[in-house]
Amino acid sequence: MAGRFITFEGGEGCGKSTQCRRLAEALREKGVEVVVTREPGGTRLAELIRGLLKDERDDPPCDRAELLLFLAARAQLVKNVIGPALASGAWVVSDRFSDSTFAYQGYGRGLPIDILRMANDFACGGLKPDMTLLLDVRPETAIGRMRRREAETNTSADRIELAGAEFHARLRAGFLELAAAEPDRIRVIDANGTPDEVWCQVRQNMIQYNIF
Ligand code: Z5A
Numbered sequence: 001m002a003g004r005f006i007t008f009e010g011g012e013g014c015g016k017s018t019q020c021r022r023l024a025e026a027l028r029e030k031g032v033e034v035v036v037t038r039e040p041g042g043t044r045l046a047e048l049i050r051g052l053l054k055d056e057r058d059d060p061p062c063d064r065a066e067l068l069l070f071l072a073a074r075a076q077l078v079k080n081v082i083g084p085a086l087a088s089g090a091w092v093v094s095d096r097f098s099d100s101t102f103a104y105q106g107y108g109r110g111l112p113i114d115i116l117r118m119a120n121d122f123a124c125g126g127l128k129p130d131m132t133l134l135l136d137v138r139p140e141t142a143i144g145r146m147r148r149r150e151a152e153t154n155t156s157a158d159r160i161e162l163a164g165a166e167f168h169a170r171l172r173a174g175f176l177e178l179a180a181a182e183p184d185r186i187r188v189i190d191a192n193g194t195p196d197e198v199w200c201q202v203r204q205n206m207i208q209y210n211i212f
Contacts (some may be wrong), residue, residue: 003086004209005127007097010135011171012161013142013149014191015198019135020095022199023206027091030211035085038095039073043080046073054158063109067116070101071123078124097129099178099186104160107174108167133202134179135191139168 006023008016017038024036040050049069053061061069074097085092098120106113137145150156179186189201203212 003089003091004130005082005086005092005094007094007099007129007132008135009096009099009103009132009175009186010191011137011139011142011168011175013145014135014137015145015195016095016135018195019133019198019202020093022195023202024093026203027093027211032211033088033090035081035090035092036094037077037081037092039077039097039100040070041073042077042094046076049073054160057159060159063105063111066109067101067105067111067119070105071119074098074101074120075123078127082127083125094129097132098124099132099134099175102178103171103174107177108163108171129185131205132186133205134175134186134188135198136172136176136188137191139165139172141192142168 008020010016020036020038024034027034039046040053041047049072053066053069053073082092082094101120102113102116105111106116146157146161176188179188187205189198189205191198206212
């Protein structure tokens with residue numbers, strides 16, 4: 001079977017990373033070769049860029065520099081990891097991809113979407129996910145999860161997480177608008193429930209690939 005490119009999207013605390021791991025495990029149990037990755041990150045250079053994007057506070061990137069850093073990381077990941085994996089017939093499961101750019105830098109920061117689309121196509125050679133699972137959560141659910149995780153792991157919010165409630169409301173509305181424009185590719189999942197409840201919906205969406 002040909003490789004598939006599946007991405008998870010949503011605001012912070014929606015549970016993407018948890019469901020990425022779960023999907024990858026379930027696919028491997030079925031004998032599918034899977035590459036799991038994340039954005040920004042997934043290669044040495046892209047992980048270095050991730051550090052700059054999340055933690056640089058003395059000279060934080062302006063909106064355009066932030067965009068270009070995300071795209072540089074994506075170009076590297078597509079060229080060195082995602083492209084070769086798909087070409088070899090593996091599945092790729094990614095925690096975030098281009099829709100995060102449209103939502104965060106477009107709807108969140110207010111950069112023009114048509115320019116983002118053009119620049120993004122240039123960065124990733126037009127590669128698009130076969131399916132995107134958008135985990136949608138109420139803000140209070142997400143905030144509760146993030147605060148719990150910070151307490152458990154003794155960490156604090158990063159630069160982007162600190163962007164404020166209005167930014168995060170625009171972001172959520174933006175993701176839902178992206179999904180409404182491409183309902184075949186972007187599937188909206190109610191991610192307010194338990195990890196098992198969310199997983200049931202993820203699995204349900206995989207039925208078209210005749211794996212489970
Ligand atoms: N960004 C951007 O602006 N532009 C771009 O183009 C790209 C990204 C690609 C990356 O941060 C940041 O970059 C992100 C967007 C921006 N900004 N922010 N903020 P990241 O990778 O560090 O963080 P994240 O992508 O936002 O994910 P996250 O905060 O790590 O959360 P998550 O992956 O959605 O959730 P999780 O790790 O699976 O779960 C979070 C906690 O909740 C954890 O303790 C879990 O055990 C718990 N959890 C998970 N699911 C559940 C359920 N169902 N119930 C209860 N508890 C749960």
